[in-house]
Amino acid sequence: MSQAEPFNEIELDQWVATAEGLRADGYRLVQMTGTARPDHFEVMASFDKDYRCANYRMRISREHPQLPSISGIFLAAFTYENELKDLFGFEVPGLAIDYGGNFLRTKTKIPFAGSVTTKKGPTTASSQPAANPEQ
Amino acid sequence: MANRTIVPFGPQHPVLPEPIHLDLELEDETVMQALPSVGYVHRGLELLAEHHDYLDMAHVAERICGICSFIHSQGYCQTVEGLMGLEVPPRAVYLRTMWAEISRIQSHLLWFGLVADAFGYESLFQHSWRIREQIVDIIEETAGGRVIYGTCKVGGVRRDVDNETLQRIGRHIREIEAEYNELADIFRNDRTIRKRTVGIGMLEPENAHALGAVGPVARASGIAFDGRRLGYAAYPELDWEPVVEQAGDSFARCEVRLREINQSFDLIAQCIARMPDGEIEVSIKGKRPQGEVMGRLEQPRGEVCYYMQADGKKNLQRFRVRTPTFANIAPLVHMLKGCDLADVPVITLSIDPCVSCTER
Numbered sequence: 078m079s080q081a082e083p084f085n086e087i088e089l090d091q092w093v094a095t096a097e098g099l100r101a102d103g104y105r106l107v108q109m110t111g112t113a114r115p116d117h118f119e120v121m122a123s124f125d126k127d128y129r130c131a132n133y134r135m136r137i138s139r140e141h142p143q144l145p146s147i148s149g150i151f152l153a154a155f156t157y158e159n160e161l162k163d164l165f166g167f168e169v170p171g172l173a174i175d176y177g178g179n180f181l182r183t184k185t186k187i188p189f190a191g192s193v194t195t196k197k198g199p200t201t202a203s204s205q206p207a208a209n210p211e212q
Numbered sequence: 213m214a215n216r217t218i219v220p221f222g223p224q225h226p227v228l229p230e231p232i233h234l235d236l237e238l239e240d241e242t243v244m245q246a247l248p249s250v251g252y253v254h255r256g257l258e259l260l261a262e263h264h265d266y267l268d269m270a271h272v273a274e275r276i277c278g279i280c281s282f283i284h285s286q287g288y289c290q291t292v293e294g295l296m297g298l299e300v301p302p303r304a305v306y307l308r309t310m311w312a313e314i315s316r317i318q319s320h321l322l323w324f325g326l327v328a329d330a331f332g333y334e335s336l337f338q339h340s341w342r343i344r345e346q347i348v349d350i351i352e353e354t355a356g357g358r359v360i361y362g363t364c365k366v367g368g369v370r371r372d373v374d375n376e377t378l379q380r381i382g383r384h385i386r387e388i389e390a391e392y393n394e395l396a397d398i399f400r401n402d403r404t405i406r407k408r409t410v411g412i413g414m415l416e417p418e419n420a421h422a423l424g425a426v427g428p429v430a431r432a433s434g435i436a437f438d439g440r441r442l443g444y445a446a447y448p449e450l451d452w453e454p455v456v457e458q459a460g461d462s463f464a465r466c467e468v469r470l471r472e473i474n475q476s477f478d479l480i481a482q483c484i485a486r487m488p489d490g491e492i493e494v495s496i497k498g499k500r501p502q503g504e505v506m507g508r509l510e511q512p513r514g515e516v517c518y519y520m521q522a523d524g525k526k527n528l529q530r531f532r533v534r535t536p537t538f539a540n541i542a543p544l545v546h547m548l549k550g551c552d553l554a555d556v557p558v559i560t561l562s563i564d565p566c567v568s569c570t571e572r
Contacts, residue, residue: 084504105437106424107508108517108534121519123506128442130506153424153542174545182251 084121084132089144092135096147099124104131106147109157111165113189118142118165122157142166148173156180164189215240219553223252227330227557230567234560238553246548246556248541254571261531266292266501266522267366269531276533277568278359279322282315283511284533284569285364290444291507291518292366296499302446302488304368309446310483311354311361313476318347319512320469320476321392323564324399327466330557331405339395346388350381368493375487382484389477396470409463413547413559416460425543426536427514428472429563432457432464439510450482462562469564500524511536513564535569 087095104124112119118137123130137144144167148155158169159180166187169175178186217238223231231252237245257276261269273288274281286308293300300308325340348358354373355361363371373381399405415425420433430437431454438454440447455471457464501522508517514536521530540563547559 082506105421107515108519108539110519110532110534112530112532123517125437128437130508132506151424152422153539156538156541176247176249180249180251181254182249183254 082130082132084134087133087135089135089137092133093145093147093150095133096150099131100150102126106151106153106157109154109161111161111167111189113165118167120144120161137167141168143168143170145169146171146173163187166190216244221246221556221560225557227326227561228565228567229326230565230571232565232567232570234548234556236548236553236556241553243548243551243553243556246545248545250541250567250570252567252571257572258531258533261528263527265526266528269528270365271362273533274360274362274364276535276572277566279319279566280315280511280513280516280569281359282311282355282361282364283509283516285361286312286445287507287509287511287516287518289364289366290509291505291520292501294505294507295501295503295520295522296366296496298367298494298496298499300368301491301494303372303490304492306446306483306487307369307373307492308364309450310480310487311351311363312445313479313483314347314351314354315361316476316512317473317480318344318351319564320473321347323469323512323561324395327558327561328399330561331408333405336395336398343388343392343395346384346391350384353377354381365493367496368491370493372492378484378487382481385477385480389474392473392477396473399466399470405466406463408555408558409461409466409562410459411461411463412555413462413465413551413562414460415543415547417458419546420460420543423542423546424539425514426539427511427564428455428465428468429514429540429543431455432468433460434458437515439508439515442508442510444509446483446486449486450479452479452482462558465562500526501528511569513537513566513569514539516569533569533572535566535572537563537566537570540565541570 104126107123107125109122121134123132146169155174158172159176161167162169163181219236221234221236222228223233233249235247236243270285270288274285276284321340321344325337328336352358355363363369415433417434420430420435436454436456455468457467502524504521506519517534519532520528522528544563
């Protein structure tokens with residue numbers, strides 16, 4: 078069911094503290110999603126408790142794409158964080174199990190570092206989705 | 213001093229119908245660490261949503277996986293309907309619920325066949341799939357296809373099933389269930405199956421929660437989360453409770469699926485008995501999805517999430533599917549730690565891995 082569950086915008090430096098608070102409240106990590114925007118990356122994470130999702134979204138800079146790991150708080154995060162690392166090229170300091178860029182076998186390294194998931198903004202030849210069907 | 217070696221498991225392996233790879237770090241024959249990797253057959257279906265009409269994408273969503281096909285299309289359509297604020301007619305809601313439960317039965321029976329084959333029980337594998345075949349025949353009779361249903365569309369369903377056929381199916385599923393119960397007894401009581409699953413691949417409740425386990429994997433570890441309790445489709449109007457086991461081993465995961473098949477037979481019977489009359493779809497003329505939403509459903513393998521963003525144009529801005537198998541990779545890594553090499557195939561199968569979903 079598509080419930081009316083809000084998406085809360087938070088700053089990146091609030092991310093770990095937010096996760097700690099959710100863990101203390103008994104939430105479960107549901108998912109983490111990355112999206113490439115024209116001028117930044119976006120990470121959206123969802124946590125469930127009693128069949129309600131709390132969604133949080135934060136911006137990651139394109140110049141220094143770094144996402145502090147919450148795998149020390151929610152161990153389940155390590156798969157999502159490795160996925161974000163392999164697809165978007167994030168640095169993830171504190172990652173509990175780091176596959177070193179080898180979790181997802183992609184023909185193109187860091188395929189979503191371009192603007193492949195956005196419709197607007199500048200695109201480069203290397204970021205055209207049609208040029209790389211493996212994406 | 214113990215001998216440390218790394219043994220590759222997969223991507224091609226007799227117990228794996230689809231490619232997933234595990235690097236098993238062994239000390240003698242004990243697994244010290246399992247490092248999974250995926251991506252062998254990734255198709256990029258999420259990206260397609262940004263380039264194709266949102267109505268057409270219902271067909272693509274159904275093809276994310278051949279086993280979870282219907283529930284993928286149901287999840288996609290429900291989530292889009294959430295963005296559009298559409299209310300689907302009650303008959304369509306009940307038909308969707310019935311097909312979803314038929315899908316759950318065929319998926320679990322497929323798994324029982326695969327796990328029997330992994331035990332070396334060829335005849336049990338064939339009996340599991342013989343019963344599954346009768347379920348697939350019902351899918352064909354009601355939907356037209358045997359793998360891809362093609363019945364779900366944004367705004368309702370594409371195909372109705374007349375009440376006479378529904379009543380006949382209602383009687384037939386009870387006959388199938390009687391056959392299934394004999395099969396279930398073998399899985400429950402066979403000495404070899406018990407020896408290879410009881411106490412094997414342990415996942416304690418606290419770890420199941422911390423590692424984000426979903427579906428039968430979580431419910432076999434005492435976590436009473438079933439996505440059907442989220443309130444979608446006809447589930448709030450039907451009488452049922454999540455199937456929960458406490459042991460947290462491979463046998464408990466098997467037992468959850470065994471009981472869920474009986475539960476699905478019962479839910480189908482309830483759907484048929486309470487099937488409302490009326491329209492099967494609503495008009496979506498002049499409407500387009502707008503906004504942002506996270507939709508969740510319960511697939512046979514567990515909770516699936518659909519994240520969508522739309523701006524009122526014909527294509528979605530962002531479409532993301534978090535599949536249950538992806539969520540169960542972290543619990544699998546935990547289960548494999550400390551197990552015998554010989555138990556790796558059965559433990560891996562015990563999460564019912566669906567790589568096709570994961571490689572959406």
